[in-house]
Amino acid sequence: MRQKEDFNTYYRNIWLDRWDALKDAFAGESDYCTLEEGLLKPYFLDKASTYPAKALDVQRGDSVLDLCAAPGGKTLILALAKGEAGTLVANDKSADRRMRLKAVVNEHLPASIASTVHITGYDAATWGLYQKDMYDRVLLDAPCSSERHVLSSPYYLAQWTPARTKQLAIRQFAMLAAALDAAKAGGRIVYSTCSISPLENDGVVEKLFKKRKDMFDIIELEPEIGEKTKYGIQILPDTTGAGPIYYCCLEKRYG
Numbered sequence: 001m002r003q004k005e006d007f008n009t010y011y012r013n014i015w016l017d018r019w020d021a022l023k024d025a026f027a028g029e030s031d032y033c034t035l036e037e038g039l040l041k042p043y044f045l046d047k048a049s050t051y052p053a054k055a056l057d058v059q060r061g062d063s064v065l066d067l068c069a070a071p072g073g074k075t076l077i078l079a080l081a082k083g084e085a086g087t088l089v090a091n092d093k094s095a096d097r098r099m100r101l102k103a104v105v106n107e108h109l110p111a112s113i114a115s116t117v118h119i120t121g122y123d124a125a126t127w128g129l130y131q132k133d134m135y136d137r138v139l140l141d142a143p144c145s146s147e148r149h150v151l152s153s154p155y156y157l158a159q160w161t162p163a164r165t166k167q168l169a170i171r172q173f174a175m176l177a178a179a180l181d182a183a184k185a186g187g188r189i190v191y192s193t194c195s196i197s198p199l200e201n202d203g204v205v206e207k208l209f210k211k212r213k214d215m216f217d218i219i220e221l222e223p224e225i226g227e228k229t230k231y232g233i234q235i236l237p238d239t240t241g242a243g244p245i246y247y248c249c250l251e252k253r254y255g
């Protein structure tokens, strides 16, 4: 199948000798973890997915925006950290996925915290036009190439083209610029994807540097698991058994 060859060639050119190990790891089981403490019932998610949410460092009573929230694993982590005070806006453009998000929030969070979570359905890329300088914390867990998923699905593999990652990177940049606009001065933004395409990870942050370098600083994090990239951290399954996840932490400057 042509797409499979193109896909392999594209990622082998990026990851060189590591590509075979990555591909094998994608085919294996991911390292899952269970969120339990503070929840009404357990929630299972890839262990790597917890790190971007924890890197946001949400404090009690914060105002938090989760721009691409469904199905809601990271939303649960943010909501528990925020507690009963403050607000959490959990947004997702897809109506179907929003239904799942609503169910996840209501079935897992105690009512006193679930009542502070507001679910919305706007386009993350235009958020900054309507709300600026509003949130202490903003998570952008962006739609991405999701190569692990593409490799396991003949349907998605058949639709894959090398242009896809470039188009996604353009959308992700618009969303990251909106996330930066939505954060308060001094507020923290975490950008994350489950892609292994550098265009969608450090490439998006690099573009933000070119266009808005006076507006933010990178917060350097020491990875508990994973490896550092130019701007963020990448957790890859060949070495950790979890992921892939990329995340990068920004702080909006004052004035």
Ligand SMILES: C[S@@+](CC[C@H](N)C(=O)[O-])C[C@H]1O[C@@H](n2cnc3c(N)ncnc32)[C@H](O)[C@@H]1O
Binding pocket: 049, 067, 068, 069, 070, 071, 072, 073, 074, 075, 091, 092, 093, 094, 097, 122, 123, 124, 125, 141, 142, 143, 144
């Ligand atoms: C990587 S998933 C989010 C996973 C979620 N954060 C979690 O931890 O469960 C990306 C989400 O972005 C949503 N999405 C795609 N385009 C969007 C847009 N323009 N605005 C808002 N959400 C969007 C998708 O429906 C999808 O649910």
